[in-house]
C-alpha cells in the first residue's frame with residue numbers, strides 16, 4: 001500500500017450557494033468564500049471540494065451545467081474563481097471541483113443545437129429514441145419523479161434524463177462528446193485545480209438495449225449504475241487526462257457495491273483513486289419521500305463500514321462521510337439534537353478515525369441541524385418539489401406524511417445558509433436569503449463556536465490535528481473489538497507499532513465499557529466524565545496504547 005497526499009487529505013465541502021454572500025443578493029458566491037478562507041484554513045483541512053461553480057440555470061443548483069468553461073453568474077467571475085484558487089493554495093489547501101458530466105443542462109448550447117434537427121451535428125451528444133407504440137421508449141423512471149424520457153416536439157423523439165427533464169443525459173458512446181469532456185477537464189487542471197469529485201460517474205455508460213426496468217427492483221435507481229462500458233470510459237479518461245496530472249479523484253458511486261469497488265479504484269486499474277458510496281447513508285432508508293422513516297441500529301452500520309474497509313483497506317482506498325449537500329444534517333440523522341454537543345462530537349470522532357479520506361460538510365463543524373420546514377412552499381429542492389407534485393398532487397399520497405418525511409430527509413436541510421453569527425440572516429447575507437435560515441442560528445453559529453473552547457468546532461480542530469500527527473489514524477488497520485455490541489463501537493487502529501483505541505457510545509443511554517484499558521492513555525475525549533468503564537450518552541474517547 002502506497003502513501004499518497006490524497007489518502008492523507010481531510011476534505012471540506014463547500015456548497016457555494018449557501019456559504020457566504022458577499023454582494024447582498026441573497027446567494028452565496030466566490031467573493032464570499034474568499035472572505036472565509038482563513039476560517040476554512042483554521043480547521044486544518046487540506047482540500048476543499050467545491051460543489052458546482054459553472055454557468056447554470058440552477059434547476060438543480062448547479063448540477064445542471066450550461067457551460068463547462070465558465071462561472072455561474074450568481075457566483076461571480078473567472079477572476080473571482082482564480083482568486084479563490086490562489087487563496088486556497090497560499091494557505092496550503094488544494095481545490096477539487098465538481099465534474100458533472102453524466103448530464104448537462106438543457107440550456108447548454110450542445111443541447112440547444114441537438115434538439116433542432118435529427119441531423120444536427122450535436123444530436124449525438126445526447127440520447128434520443130423514437131416513441132414505442134406512441135409511448136416512451138421504455139419504463140425507466142427519473143430520480144426526481146416521473147419518466148426518464150421526455151418527448152421533444154420538434155423532432156418527435158424522446159431524450160433520456162435520469163434526473164430532471166432539464167438535465168438531459170450526455171451520450172458517452174460518442175467519442176466527440178468524451179473528448180469535449182476531457183478538454184474541459186484539462187482547462188481546469190491547467191488552471192491549477194487539484195482534481196475532481198465526479199458526479200454520478202458510475203451512470204455514464206448505458207445499456208444500449210435500454211432494457212425494461214427490472215420489475216422486482218422498482219424504485220431502485222442503482223440499476224442505472226455500472227453500465228457495460230463504464231470502465232472503458234474511465235480508463236480512457238485516465239489515460240487522456242488524469243494520468244498527466246498529480247490530481248485527486250473521487251467518483252460519486254451510487255449503485256456500486258463493496259464487491260465492485262476495486263474494479264474502479266484498484267491500484268492497477270488506472271481509473272479512479274477513490275469512490276464515494278451510499279450504503280451507510282441509505283441504511284434501511286433508500287432515499288424516497290413516500291416511505292416512512294425506518295430506524296437502524298449500530299450493528300447494521302458497523303457491518304457496512306467493515307465490509308467496505310475489508311474490500312478496499314489494503315488494495316484501494318476508502319472515503320468516509322456522514323453528510324453532504326444531498327443528505328440531512330448529521331446530528332439530526334446519526335446523532336441527537338437533544339445531545340447536541342456530545343453527538344456532534346461523536347460523529348466527528350467516527351468520521352476522523354477511519355481508514356479512509358474523511359469528507360466534512362460545511363456547517364457540520366459547528367453542529368448545524370435539520371431546519372424545521374413548515375410548509376411545502378418553504379422547500380427549494382427540485383427533488384422534494386417534483387416528488388410532491390407526482391405523489392401528493394397527482395397520486396393522492398398523504399400531504400402531512402410527505403411533509404413530515406421531507407422534514408427528516410430533504411436535501412434542503414443541508415442547504416440552508418451557513419450560520420455565521422447572530423446578526424439578521426445569521427450573517428450569511430445582508431439581503432433576502434435564497435433559502436430559509438434555520439431559526440436556531442441565534443445559538444448555533446460560527447462566532448459562538450469560535451468563542452467556546454469546548455465547542456464542536458474546536459473538537460474538530462483537535463481531532464484533525466491528532467489525525468495529522470499520527471499516521472496510524474490514517475493508515476492503521478481497523479479492527480472492531482466489540483463486534484456484537486448493539487450500541488458501543490470500539491475499534492483499534494494499528495500501524496507500524498502504534499495503536500489507537502477508539503470507543504464510542506452511539507446512543508442516548510449510558511453504557512458499560514467492557515474493556516481492559518490498562519496500558520492505554522487518553523488522547524482525546526468529547527466529555528470529561530472521568531468514569532473509565534462507563535460511557536455517557538454519545539461519549540467518545542480516543543486512547544493510545546503506551
Ligand code: TEU
Nearest residue numbers: 060063100143163199200254287326411
Ligand atoms: O447526486 C446523485 C444521486 O445519486 C442523488 O440523486 C442522490 O441519490 C439524491 O440526491 C439523494 O437525495 C448527485 C448530486 O450530488 C446531486 O446534488 C445532484 O442532484 C445529482 O447528482 C444530479 O446531478
Ligand code: CA
Nearest residue numbers: 021023027029
Ligand atoms: Ca451573492
